[in-house]
Amino acid sequence: MLRVDNLVKTFDGERRRRRSPGAEADGRVFAVNDVTFNVPEGALFTLLGPSGCGKTTTLRSIAGLERPDSGTIEVGGRVLFTGGLPGKKTVNVPANERGLGMVFQSYAIWPHMSVFDNVAFPLQVRKRAQRPGRMEISERVLRVLETMELADLADRLATKLSGGQQQRLALARALVIEPPLLLLDEPLSNLDAKLRESLRYELKRLQRELGITSVYVTHDQVEALVLSTSIAVMKGGNVIQLGRPREIYENPNSRFVAEFIGTSNFIVGTVVAKENERYVVDTADGRLMLDSAASMPAGTDVIVSIRPEAVEVSTTSRAGEVPNEWTGTVLTRAFLGDAVDHVVAVGKHEIRARGNPSVSIEQGTGVYLRMDPSKLALVPVD
Amino acid sequence: MTTASPAVPATGATATKRWRRWLPTPKLIITVGVAGAIGYLALVPLYYLIWGTFFDAKGFSLGGFGRAYGDERVGELIANSLWFAIGAAALSLVVGTALAYLNVRTDVPFKALFFAASIIPLIIPGILYTIAWIFLASPEIGLINKVLEPIFGPGLFDVFTVRGMIWVEGLHLSPIVFLLMVATFRSMDPSLEESALMCGASRWQVFRKITVPLTRPAIVAAVLIMTVRSLESFEVPALLGLQNGIYVFTSRIYFVLRTYPPDLAAAGSLASGLLVIAMVGVAISNIVSRSGKSFQTVTGKGFRPRAMELGRWRPVMGSAIVVYFFLTVVAPLLVLLYTSLLRFYQPPSVAAFKSMSLENYRQLVHLSQAATALKNSLFLGVATATLVMAAMAIAAWIVVRSRIPGRQLVDQFAFVPLVIPGLVLGLALSFVYLRSPVPIYGTIFILLIAYCTRYMPYGMRYAVTSMHQIASELEESAQVSGASWWQTFRRVLLPLLAPGLLAGWIYILVVSFRELSSSILLYSPGNEVLSILIFEQYENGQFTVLSALGVVMVLTLVVLVTVGYKLGAKVGLRQD
Known part of the structure; x- marks a missing residue:
């Protein structure tokens, strides 16, 4: 398209x-x-x-x-x-x-025109041969205003609208020419x-x-x-x-992408082994297993990006059952309403973990961190 | 009907497109036309001025300069010019700034008077203002002198001196300074002063150490603008100075041209000198105001600072305001009205009041010149205001919005006339059109050209300011909606610009209506405008008829301005 x-x-x-x-x-x-x-x-x-x-x-x-x-x-x-x-x-x-059709950041609603006139404008300025008749213009404008739930306000001066209404008006104006x-x-x-x-x-x-x-x-x-x-x-x-x-x-x-979209923990390491899509990465604080479609031969320096919600914090160990279990100490915790954040010190790193509010562990407690290999990502060192 | 999704254009359309591409679009015609007109108006007079100054029938010559500056009294001329200009600027600055500070920052009484005191003197034409002050403070006939004679003896005040000239010019300029400084004080964040107060500074220390340094760029700019304006002023030096042989540049140019045969080269040399001084002044003020922009603290935001309480000074300041209002507004208008009702000029007395009649006004009705002059002034005012604002709306678009290369030149050319004193422009235009094969010289259209040139910079200022206030997205959204350049301009930009354009229109109407200094060199019998007629009548000593004409002129201006603002309010109402 x-x-x-x-x-x-x-x-x-x-x-x-x-x-x-x-x-x-x-x-x-x-x-x-x-x-x-x-x-x-x-x-x-x-x-x-x-x-x-x-x-x-x-x-x-x-x-x-x-x-x-x-x-x-x-x-x-x-x-x-x-x-x-x-x-x-x-x-x-x-x-x-x-x-x-375009909707501008400021909506660019013309302040000297009514809601109706704003939407009718793109039709009215067409070349004469393509310009719809007066009746058709009004019909099409009202139809699109109907869709945007602005039909009742058609005669209102455009500047009298609330923010949300102005946004819908801008959209109506962009869509009226289909x-x-x-x-x-x-x-x-x-x-x-x-x-x-x-x-x-x-x-x-x-x-x-x-x-x-x-x-x-x-x-x-x-x-x-x-x-x-x-x-x-x-x-x-x-x-x-x-x-x-x-x-x-x-x-x-x-x-950059990991940082810009959401938050992420970054841990520097080196690829030590690769089998199909399963990587083994050695870091200063321990070994991590992860799945990635990236192609990084053994010996490459990499960054492991770990989303906070991929980190499970627990006071009990499940080592042996699951991979990627590290130990650390809770530095701070924060209650966010729908989640609890823990910042855990692991060696030199501080790892942020986000989890269900039912798990809230006091500062200074020794904890186990578990990271699901399928949720870790490998990104190149820049 | 909606056309199917705009796919590849039909082949038939391409053929039409091909030949249409060679036709200039309305956008091209209009923008090139406006830019060309601005360039022509700005540059051609200057070119001919230089040509007329340096070339005579025999070729290049510096003779004009010799005759103009060879006089041993040339030092006096320059000294008078500067003393007059700087004195008037200083007076207007002190008065205007003090009033602005009182108005914005204190609880001074009679705040309503400020508005009247700042607008009305702008409406009273300079020539009437000067003549009114002659009626008030001439040593022989001045009303104030007559009133004070029993105490101080005759002729206490003499308006026909440099001091008198400074007084009249300074008072006439002070409302402009007032308006400039009010804007500055309003846009200054009061918390800057309040924090100084919290640090323990006294009011006076705050004023000296915070307020003045922060507003210094505005103050310096105001001084320079007022100095240049006084340098260019013609009415005051011509009416007050010539009487006692006090010459400044403008009155000297006029004098040189009035002697027979007129020495055009000498006048041109003087005009060039004045032009150079004016250019230096404007250049410095531009540099200052540009460096002033680095003062981030003086923002465009409007603040409503808490008014400082004047305490026991309040009545003192209040009476000072009343005196100022009386001097700048009431006295000049009253004396004109008084004189217009007399048979012959005389100080007020029972006999004088008894002899009052409307005879002068009756004479005016029968004076065919008066009707013609009024008609000419109205035509020129309306035509100039309309032409200038229409062209400047386009020019402002070119400068602010377009990406046409060289658009900044349009801006600079439009501002060139700002440094050309009215009298110099008149001289330059007479050089142009005396030689031009186009029969414009001796018609009213040469005045129209002069006025359009002179007021182009003001129109540009108004148009550019309002153009800047319109978000470019409003224009872009019209473009994306399918509107052509002209449709966008007419349906989106013009309605949004309307209030600003109308304000500019009113201003130009008013200043054109009372223009004298260019007209005096360009008018010809039959094409007189009101200010010229008043000037002639003053020279003929017809004080009473002149006063009646002056009253009519002021009333006409008041009506014009009122109607204009009423219209403006209507446009403005649709805005919000």
């Missing part, structure tokens, strides 16, 4: 202060550096990364608001941009002829935490119901995990890892 190939976008030095990644010798900064991905029909594809990673620039390039230096962008087989290829003509369809592709630029970041959480599920339901192909930009990992059919984690203008949410969470391919 959406194909992005080898997208490159640089900014000149003037903008360096705003975007951090490394500058080139000529003062140009790569905001997006050779990004390639495909989004199948009906999918919700998320660009996830910290600020300045190039995710918004990628989205704006798809929208036509930024002009990439080179690469190709295709939606439904229609080339929206292609450039920088020797011997081929540059194509750059202007944003207003791309026919895509675009082949919906672009969402951090649409939930302006809302308070409670509303954000409920709208997350609302957005997911709508997207799956309408089956509209979407590209979603966010820096919030939970949002990405909840909403996406697939995620591209970006850093410094590059896609670091691309995959389904579960894959990315359970098998991060780098320390």
